[in-house]
Amino acid sequence: xxxxxxxxxKFVRLTMNSSFSFKVSKHQTGSMARSGKLMTPHGVINTPAxxxxxxxxxxxxxxxxxxxxxxxxxxxxxxxxxxxxxxxxVIAKAGGLHSFMNWNGPILTDSGGFQxxxxxxxxxxxxxxxxxxxxxxxSFRCSGTxxxxxxxxxxxxxxxxxxxxxxxxxxxxxxxxxxxxLGPDIFFAFDECTSPLADHxxxxxxxxxxxxxxxxxxxxxxxxxxxxxxxxxFGVVQGGRFEDLRRSSARTLSRMPFPGFGIGxxxxxxxxxxxxxxxxxxxxxxxxxxxxxxxxxxxxxxxVESGVDMFDCVSPTRLGRNGxxxxxxxxxxxxxxxxxxDFTPIDPKCDCYTCRNYTRAYVSHLFRSKEMLGPTLxxxxxxxxxxxxxxxxxxxxxxxxxxxxxxTFFEEFYGKT
Amino acid sequence: xxxxxxxxxKFVRLTMNSSFSFKVSKHQTGSMARSGKLMTPHGVINTPAxxxxxxxxxxxxxxxxxxxxxxxxxxxxxxxxxxxxxxxxVIAKAGGLHSFMNWNGPILTDSGGFQxxxxxxxxxxxxxxxxxxxxxxxSFRCSGTxxxxxxxxxxxxxxxxxxxxxxxxxxxxxxxxxxxxLGPDIFFAFDECTSPLADHxxxxxxxxxxxxxxxxxxxxxxxxxxxxxxxxxFGVVQGGRFEDLRRSSARTLSRMPFPGFGIGxxxxxxxxxxxxxxxxxxxxxxxxxxxxxxxxxxxxxxxVESGVDMFDCVSPTRLGRNGxxxxxxxxxxxxxxxxxxDFTPIDPKCDCYTCRNYTRAYVSHLFRSKEMLGPTLxxxxxxxxxxxxxxxxxxxxxxxxxxxxxxTFFEEFYGKT
Numbered sequence: 067x068x069x070x071x072x073x074x075x076k077f078v079r080l081t082m083n084s085s086f087s088f089k090v091s092k093h094q095t096g097s098m099a100r101s102g103k104l105m106t107p108h109g110v111i112n113t114p115a116x117x118x119x120x121x122x123x124x125x126x127x128x129x130x131x132x133x134x135x136x137x138x139x140x141x142x143x144x145x146x147x148x149x150x151x152x153x154x155x156v157i158a159k160a161g162g163l164h165s166f167m168n169w170n171g172p173i174l175t176d177s178g179g180f181q182x183x184x185x186x187x188x189x190x191x192x193x194x195x196x197x198x199x200x201x202x203x204x205s206f207r208c209s210g211t212x213x214x215x216x217x218x219x220x221x222x223x224x225x226x227x228x229x230x231x232x233x234x235x236x237x238x239x240x241x242x243x244x245x246x247x248l249g250p251d252i253f254f255a256f257d258e259c260t261s262p263l264a265d266h267x268x269x270x271x272x273x274x275x276x277x278x279x280x281x282x283x284x285x286x287x288x289x290x291x292x293x294x295x296x297x298x299x300f301g302v303v304q305g306g307r308f309e310d311l312r313r314s315s316a317r318t319l320s321r322m323p324f325p326g327f328g329i330g331x332x333x334x335x336x337x338x339x340x341x342x343x344x345x346x347x348x349x350x351x352x353x354x355x356x357x358x359x360x361x362x363x364x365x366x367x368x369x370v371e372s373g374v375d376m377f378d379c380v381s382p383t384r385l386g387r388n389g390x391x392x393x394x395x396x397x398x399x400x401x402x403x404x405x406x407x408d409f410t411p412i413d414p415k416c417d418c419y420t421c422r423n424y425t426r427a428y429v430s431h432l433f434r435s436k437e438m439l440g441p442t443l444x445x446x447x448x449x450x451x452x453x454x455x456x457x458x459x460x461x462x463x464x465x466x467x468x469x470x471x472x473x474t475f476f477e478e479f480y481g482k483t
Numbered sequence: 484x485x486x487x488x489x490x491x492x493k494f495v496r497l498t499m500n501s502s503f504s505f506k507v508s509k510h511q512t513g514s515m516a517r518s519g520k521l522m523t524p525h526g527v528i529n530t531p532a533x534x535x536x537x538x539x540x541x542x543x544x545x546x547x548x549x550x551x552x553x554x555x556x557x558x559x560x561x562x563x564x565x566x567x568x569x570x571x572x573v574i575a576k577a578g579g580l581h582s583f584m585n586w587n588g589p590i591l592t593d594s595g596g597f598q599x600x601x602x603x604x605x606x607x608x609x610x611x612x613x614x615x616x617x618x619x620x621x622s623f624r625c626s627g628t629x630x631x632x633x634x635x636x637x638x639x640x641x642x643x644x645x646x647x648x649x650x651x652x653x654x655x656x657x658x659x660x661x662x663x664x665l666g667p668d669i670f671f672a673f674d675e676c677t678s679p680l681a682d683h684x685x686x687x688x689x690x691x692x693x694x695x696x697x698x699x700x701x702x703x704x705x706x707x708x709x710x711x712x713x714x715x716x717f718g719v720v721q722g723g724r725f726e727d728l729r730r731s732s733a734r735t736l737s738r739m740p741f742p743g744f745g746i747g748x749x750x751x752x753x754x755x756x757x758x759x760x761x762x763x764x765x766x767x768x769x770x771x772x773x774x775x776x777x778x779x780x781x782x783x784x785x786x787v788e789s790g791v792d793m794f795d796c797v798s799p800t801r802l803g804r805n806g807x808x809x810x811x812x813x814x815x816x817x818x819x820x821x822x823x824x825d826f827t828p829i830d831p832k833c834d835c836y837t838c839r840n841y842t843r844a845y846v847s848h849l850f851r852s853k854e855m856l857g858p859t860l861x862x863x864x865x866x867x868x869x870x871x872x873x874x875x876x877x878x879x880x881x882x883x884x885x886x887x888x889x890x891t892f893f894e895e896f897y898g899k900t
Binding site for chain 2: 122126128166
């Protein structure tokens with residue numbers, strides 16, 4: 067079988083899966099923004115969509131019913147964490163993530179690539195999401211090369227567990243096998259997530275390796291017929307902050323039979339409308355694009371404008387657990403003593419469980435008293451805020467009023483704080 | 484007005500409150516066990532009843548809807564904690580505890596007495612619930628006298644805050660004022676909670692002071708007409724482990740116009756069917772009796788058998804947060820590695836949210852991964868276990884089969900562990 071035939075067969079098989087489909091229904095004139103529908107075996111994801119993170123098979127501090135109540139259409143769990151605890155084999159025996167965590171909507175898993183590099187390199191270095199000042203972990207002392215504790219070769223990556231330092235190896239094949247066991251609806255190819263400070267030479271060779279790994283991921287996925295019929299494999303575009311590499315990565319992956327794409331790497335705020343746009347300009351129009359690990363209001367608006375369909379991020383729940391709460395008129399720290407006797411909701415315009423039932427005074431009291439209900443109520447509110455914001459974006463695209471909507475949103479968001 | 488008339492008026496006024504009533508409907512032959520109904524302005528409490536504790540205006544790790552879902556008929560909050568944070572005045576401004584914490588069922592508050600002595604004396608001494616080995620805090624190095632950091636005189640108690648050591652004073656009047664601000668349906672007179680190791684002389688003088696304080700509590704409560712019409716004041720029986728004092732305390736308080744009684748103090752397992760029974764034998768039949776701070780299965784069965792109607796205790800939620808879970812066939816520690824691949828519910832016979840939706844393997848994973856959802860699911864399960872157990876006790880009293888029910892329960896509970 068020659069190469070063309072080989073790729074063609076893979077393409078047909080990967081895209082013929084009848085449980086899935088993606089349809090863009092509307093574009094916003096003057097931008098790349100679009101709205102659409104992604105069908106999965108566990109339900110529809112209307113796009114643009116913000117997807118809460120349930121790292122360890124559970125959105126932190128929330129029951130699945132709470133996650134559903136904030137309007138979440140899907141959740142994203144982490145391959146890296148679940149591989150370490152409780153182990154993918156345990157989740158396979160439980161019947162997969164849906165059954166294990168009691169979430170019957172669509173589930174995504176990442177490939178483990180980001181965590182291998184961000185958590186594997188210890189506190190002194192590694193990869194981080196730095197958009198809007200939210201740091202995943204660590205700093206950037208390993209510029210240009212991968213930090214010493216993570217060893218990369220053509221076969222895969224050897225990394226220390228963030229839990230106990232024990233050494234583990236991920237290869238593209240292993241990442242696929244783990245994600246087949248986890249059983250999400252959508253999962254990502256195993257990629258090398260580089261430091262944003264890495265130089266052009268390093269980024270290029272890492273990117274090229276990521277492309278070779280992408281081919282191996284596809285091979286492995288196709289070889290598992292059961293998983294193949296229920297799960298959709300997205301490729302992950304890399305290339306750091308270099309336009310030539312980002313475009314090249316997007317073009318190369320576009321030629322592989324992926325039914326959708328993740329956009330990986332670390333981003334600064336300013337990259338969202340450049341690095342992301344370089345990628346979306348190259349990716350096929352008819353396939354969904356997921357920007358990995360991005361989730362603050364500015365970045366979401368910017369990414370949607372650049373043609374991104376889906377987002378996931380820990381930030382709304384992490385901020386929520388910490389008492390940093392979104393409102394339509396800005397961000398507040400609910401521990402602030404000014405809220406002690408404030409008997410209004412966190413955001414009077416919010417329709418979430420927290421805002422319908424509790425006052426700022428009560429939530430403030432819970433945080434000051436270190437009651438676990440505080441982080442729960444804060445997470446519910448922040449998730450609902452972001453998801454409702456993305457619902458508003460989606461509606462505005464359908465109505466053709468995205469730019470007006472964006473202006474109004476940020477006028478209120480920044481106007482009053 | 485002579486003393487008799489004075490007391491008579493108080494009695495009439497305290498018992499004529501039409502928003503409340505208590506009716507014993509059934510007795511179990513051969514025991515003091517009884518079932519009944521306590522009507523409050525916020526709903527009925529069918530007795531015997533186990534009442535979850537919501538120390539700081541919230542049952543730890545649970546939403547009010549979760550508390551309702553486990554069959555809780557009421558919650559009990561702590562005057563001491565709420566006085567310190569957020570302050571009773573804040574809760575009064577919020578419209579009282581019901582509105583502040585979003586719980587529309589009956590609410591009880593304790594008087595603050597127990598916490599003043601158990602938390603006020605620092606880690607080296609104080610009062611503790613020691614039933615079944617569950618220690619509230621501290622040990623018993625202050626035998627016979629109150630530990631030095633808590634100062635008692637006829638007027639009241641000066642105590643250090645457990646939060647910052649700042650000094651505060653509680654008097655019977657102040658405890659009433661705080662509890663009027665908190666606005667529970669049922670609250671308790673301010674008592675001195677002695678060390679169980681205190682000698683007879685000390686227990687007697689403390690008890691007599693508690694009786695004088697009880698009179699002052701009644702006076703203060705009657706003087707607040709608004710609170711009086713919505714809130715029911717229970718007296719608290721003290722007397723340590725001395726039969727003469729316990730009986731004397733119960734008799735003395737019975738002559739005061741309290742519409743119900745708390746049984747206070749520290750208990751060991753063996754005291755439940757002696758010290759408690761001395762008290763219930765003296766208390767009037769037609770008024771409800773609440774055993775303060777007791778909540779393990781053996782103690783509840785024993786106390787019901789001795790004629791107690793209501794219980795509250797932090798233990799099911801505290802144990803639940805810690806992964807120590809009740810099942811009909813005994814207690815298990817869900818962190819145990821034997822549960823890693825156990826895909827059965829925590830208790831196959833349990834109808835709680837946790838058991839209906841999650842496996843031991845998942846809950847075990849949550850605890851091992853330090854996910855907050857673990858303590859939430861554990862608390863839901865333990866509360867439902869205890870409340871469902873008490874529902875079973877209530878049914879068995881109605882059917883006249885309390886003793887058979889008790890035997891069956893403990894055969895299973897101890898038989899298989």
